[in-house]
Amino acid sequence: MPEFVVSATRWQVNAQQLPSSATVLTSVDLLGTNGSTLENALEGVPGLFLKSYGGPGAVSTTSMRGMGPEHTLVLVDGERYNNVLDGQVDLGIFLLQNVDRVEVLRGGFSSMYGADAVGGIVNIITRRPDGKPDVRAELGAGSYGMSGFQLGTDFTLFGVGMQVAAKREAGRGDYEFDFNDGISSMTLRRQNSDYALRQVQMVAGAPLSPSLSLRVSSMYDWSERGSPGAVITPTSGNLGRLVDRGFLNQATVEWTATPSLFARFPLMFHTQRREYTDPLAAVTDGNNDAVYNDRTIAFTPHMRYVLDPSTSLNVGAEYSSSSVSSTAVLNATRDQAGVFISSDHVVELPNSLFYQINVYPSIRYDHFSDFSGTVNPKLGVNLGIWRTAGLRLKASYGKSFRAPTFDDLYWKSGGNPALKPERSLSFDAGMLIAPALAGMPELEVNYFDIRTNDRIVWSPDKNGLWSPKNLQNVRSDGFELIGGWRLFDDRLVLRGSYSNFDTRKINSTSADDQTLDKQLPYIPHEIAGLSCIATVGRFRLGVHHTFTGFRFATETNDPRYVLGSFTKTDANFSVRLKEEPFSADLRFEVTNLFDSKYELLPNYPMPLRSFALKILVDY
Amino acid sequence: MTSATQKALRILSALLIAGLILATFSWNGCRSNPTGPSGSTPVSTTGVFVVNEGNYQHGNSTLTVYLPDSNKAYQDVFALANGRNLGDTGNDIVVYNGKAYIVVNGSQKIEVISLTTYKSVGTIVFPGKRDPYKLVILNDAKAFITNVSDSSITEFNPSTLQIVTDRIKVGLNPMGIAGANGKVYICNSGFGYDSTVTVLNATTGGLIKTVIVGDSPSEIGVTTNNEVIVKCDGKSDYVKPANDTPGSISKINADNDVVFSKVTLPLATYGHPGRMTVSSKGVGYFQAQNGVIKFAYTGSIISVGGTPFSTIIGYGIAYDDATDLLYVTDPRDYIQPGDVYIINTNGATVRQFTGGIIPGAIAFKH
Numbered sequence: 001m002p003e004f005v006v007s008a009t010r011w012q013v014n015a016q017q018l019p020s021s022a023t024v025l026t027s028v029d030l031l032g033t034n035g036s037t038l039e040n041a042l043e044g045v046p047g048l049f050l051k052s053y054g055g056p057g058a059v060s061t062t063s064m065r066g067m068g069p070e071h072t073l074v075l076v077d078g079e080r081y082n083n084v085l086d087g088q089v090d091l092g093i094f095l096l097q098n099v100d101r102v103e104v105l106r107g108g109f110s111s112m113y114g115a116d117a118v119g120g121i122v123n124i125i126t127r128r129p130d131g132k133p134d135v136r137a138e139l140g141a142g143s144y145g146m147s148g149f150q151l152g153t154d155f156t157l158f159g160v161g162m163q164v165a166a167k168r169e170a171g172r173g174d175y176e177f178d179f180n181d182g183i184s185s186m187t188l189r190r191q192n193s194d195y196a197l198r199q200v201q202m203v204a205g206a207p208l209s210p211s212l213s214l215r216v217s218s219m220y221d222w223s224e225r226g227s228p229g230a231v232i233t234p235t236s237g238n239l240g241r242l243v244d245r246g247f248l249n250q251a252t253v254e255w256t257a258t259p260s261l262f263a264r265f266p267l268m269f270h271t272q273r274r275e276y277t278d279p280l281a282a283v284t285d286g287n288n289d290a291v292y293n294d295r296t297i298a299f300t301p302h303m304r305y306v307l308d309p310s311t312s313l314n315v316g317a318e319y320s321s322s323s324v325s326s327t328a329v330l331n332a333t334r335d336q337a338g339v340f341i342s343s344d345h346v347v348e349l350p351n352s353l354f355y356q357i358n359v360y361p362s363i364r365y366d367h368f369s370d371f372s373g374t375v376n377p378k379l380g381v382n383l384g385i386w387r388t389a390g391l392r393l394k395a396s397y398g399k400s401f402r403a404p405t406f407d408d409l410y411w412k413s414g415g416n417p418a419l420k421p422e423r424s425l426s427f428d429a430g431m432l433i434a435p436a437l438a439g440m441p442e443l444e445v446n447y448f449d450i451r452t453n454d455r456i457v458w459s460p461d462k463n464g465l466w467s468p469k470n471l472q473n474v475r476s477d478g479f480e481l482i483g484g485w486r487l488f489d490d491r492l493v494l495r496g497s498y499s500n501f502d503t504r505k506i507n508s509t510s511a512d513d514q515t516l517d518k519q520l521p522y523i524p525h526e527i528a529g530l531s532c533i534a535t536v537g538r539f540r541l542g543v544h545h546t547f548t549g550f551r552f553a554t555e556t557n558d559p560r561y562v563l564g565s566f567t568k569t570d571a572n573f574s575v576r577l578k579e580e581p582f583s584a585d586l587r588f589e590v591t592n593l594f595d596s597k598y599e600l601l602p603n604y605p606m607p608l609r610s611f612a613l614k615i616l617v618d619y
Numbered sequence: 620m621t622s623a624t625q626k627a628l629r630i631l632s633a634l635l636i637a638g639l640i641l642a643t644f645s646w647n648g649c650r651s652n653p654t655g656p657s658g659s660t661p662v663s664t665t666g667v668f669v670v671n672e673g674n675y676q677h678g679n680s681t682l683t684v685y686l687p688d689s690n691k692a693y694q695d696v697f698a699l700a701n702g703r704n705l706g707d708t709g710n711d712i713v714v715y716n717g718k719a720y721i722v723v724n725g726s727q728k729i730e731v732i733s734l735t736t737y738k739s740v741g742t743i744v745f746p747g748k749r750d751p752y753k754l755v756i757l758n759d760a761k762a763f764i765t766n767v768s769d770s771s772i773t774e775f776n777p778s779t780l781q782i783v784t785d786r787i788k789v790g791l792n793p794m795g796i797a798g799a800n801g802k803v804y805i806c807n808s809g810f811g812y813d814s815t816v817t818v819l820n821a822t823t824g825g826l827i828k829t830v831i832v833g834d835s836p837s838e839i840g841v842t843t844n845n846e847v848i849v850k851c852d853g854k855s856d857y858v859k860p861a862n863d864t865p866g867s868i869s870k871i872n873a874d875n876d877v878v879f880s881k882v883t884l885p886l887a888t889y890g891h892p893g894r895m896t897v898s899s900k901g902v903g904y905f906q907a908q909n910g911v912i913k914f915a916y917t918g919s920i921i922s923v924g925g926t927p928f929s930t931i932i933g934y935g936i937a938y939d940d941a942t943d944l945l946y947v948t949d950p951r952d953y954i955q956p957g958d959v960y961i962i963n964t965n966g967a968t969v970r971q972f973t974g975g976i977i978p979g980a981i982a983f984k985h
Contacts, residue, residue: 181678181703181704182702182703182704229676230707232706232725232726232727233726233744235748237748238748412857412858437625459953459954464934465857496640509952510951510955514955514956526648526650528648530644547646549648549649549650553679554674554679554954555955556954556976558679559653560679560698560704561677562653564652565647565651565652567644602678603676603677
């Protein structure tokens, strides 16, 4: 259990006192995972299931608590990062560097963040420049032509703390996989799966006055990769190419007005561009390239007023304007305005058994220029029962919503401007045991129930034209068991979890509906993970083992078309070669140690065992 | 807390964690992988074959065999007979000489099965991606198939299953194909950006003529008088529907390859017409926005019904000349098993059976 979390209320709060379940990946945790993208970092997080179309660089999305990728809100330093076109984030091309921590909060959070925070939120919190001079470098190479480097430096210029960092990773991605279509069985290599990911970051931070500080950051990323498609035949191969560019700029003024009044004024400008080219696409109007451009500007001032040591009031507003221009989507603009207010109360009770109660009411209203507005309240409670054992009970109940995306509303061949937002009611309750004693394990159990109405589903009409409609009601309920144990002054860290999802369509959308009460396709009933990080002197070993249950590939849950369950084990071993005057580490990674053969989507084989060797230097 | 209690808690915790480690590494979930149901293949000398497309790139195309005598539909017959799935997106089926030739578009292949055992007697796997779509068999040694993504057709020998001539270039995105009078007629749909029928010499493969019919020709049939009937979808412009063009039906004289009759299908009445079938009785049927439309062709006259022959709005359509029954498929929502309706000459639905996901192409064995 982390010590604190900032994503739940936008301000730092004690993690154990939260009404929701949270996982925090620290910079140390991130170093302990293989790979270099957000996808790699999130693998094994309780309640979170990743869907990938292939190996490194492939499109990858997340599902939290059985919901879809568009129901997970991804934030960068507290600001919305989801693409306004499809509501998703491609985790496979999001390189992580200069990340201080990644906070994953399970459950609905529209009462704080607005749209799309239905299954949960993922907040990537970058490292703040501290002005201490520092130079970092990383060089790596691995299987299937993987190579990469990272360069970063911290310095102070005219009193301004600066960070400049660049990272690149590329590879052929032509991994081997087994193919069997019943006629022939063979080992093939993935074709057109090369990738090149690049990212440049610049961060500047400086105090403007004793009570004011300014932080400005820019992140430019550029990726180019093949889109190899499903493997249907030994020779089938898509020649499609994807080029993505993103430019994220954030400027935040922090103001400590009084010892009890704090305010932030974040301004964000985010633009993304995706180009998809497929020489085999059966389009004959002279242009088979699809281009998507979108841009968003957002201003989210918010403040925290500490009324007394036990009560704080949080108030904020958000205005954003998004626009899109594309060959496939009608040009459109969306203005959104929201206001939110929340508070947190800590009440100490004069009772040795029930010693503390924390109450978190919150409510938010959002108005959109292109569909109806929505109000989302939430109430969370956390009850401390047995201080020594660190036993706490927690529960929350609230509304959330997902906004129709630009694709949903304005797709040229089938978009539906009459769509309304999906609405959800979520309840979760849990128990946490986090003894205050060092060396004791922590255990957490959570139950959740998310009911979504008017879920947007693309379906064809009688003329075969696909278009989205507010069709489905879905209930996703389940539970999570989470354990952690830190031993020997954190030299041995064990984490384990088991998550169970029952995600079913609960309304009939046609006569004699055979999809009623069936598990949604590609959502497993169960996932589990175990990780172990051991540090002995200069040596460090990390092992991460995950289990993913079977998934149905059809809405009717046809047992003939099932993606089988699988286990996957990753391991890494690093040794510190030098400590002074600079540190140097050699790191060896093995991904899919036991050569598991598995697919996360039908006919998209995942890589077998692969290796990587990296050298990390910090001066 | 006493030290004894602390010790007990530590031991309990250690046991829990150790148990968790062991359980996780050796554990394969609370639920085991489902397995497919067992079933039986039909035993019959007659039947109706329905190819169910399945979902794109899911590899769940199936074959349904319906026996009219017992009014029973057998599902997934190919997989049951062969121990493997049919493949991805079955688009067409042709019954010929005791065998059924099933075009499996996404799998880039033709599966050939025995009509008595349903077992595979051969497979033509086409190299590369071209998306084979519709086929025509002219005789024991000559057959052609359109490659919709490659703007070409391929000649193969239906007896030896060998490719004779691959990738013969035609117009854009060829779909329907038929043979008449020693020639092959190919509908170049262009998905709205072509409007021609390519006429090739069936013997040499040489181009005889390119005939202009209407926007997006997709379906083709041959009458008992050796006339070629072509249905065009018309062009769809989803961004500016006002730019849509209407569909049409044309008749081509197979002697001189001239369009000698054409009727336009107004958008307001029919929308963009769907699939078409031609009977030996001088009538044909096509899918329209308000149901199945019947049309009659006599000489140079094509008369199209203004009101639906049947109000079933379906997808696949096939006329069984032997029984004078029309089969219309309804894919429902395209994600669950669809229905097949059997309609008599009066337009009344006389029977109905369930197919697989997206039932489309139909063939008859008598």
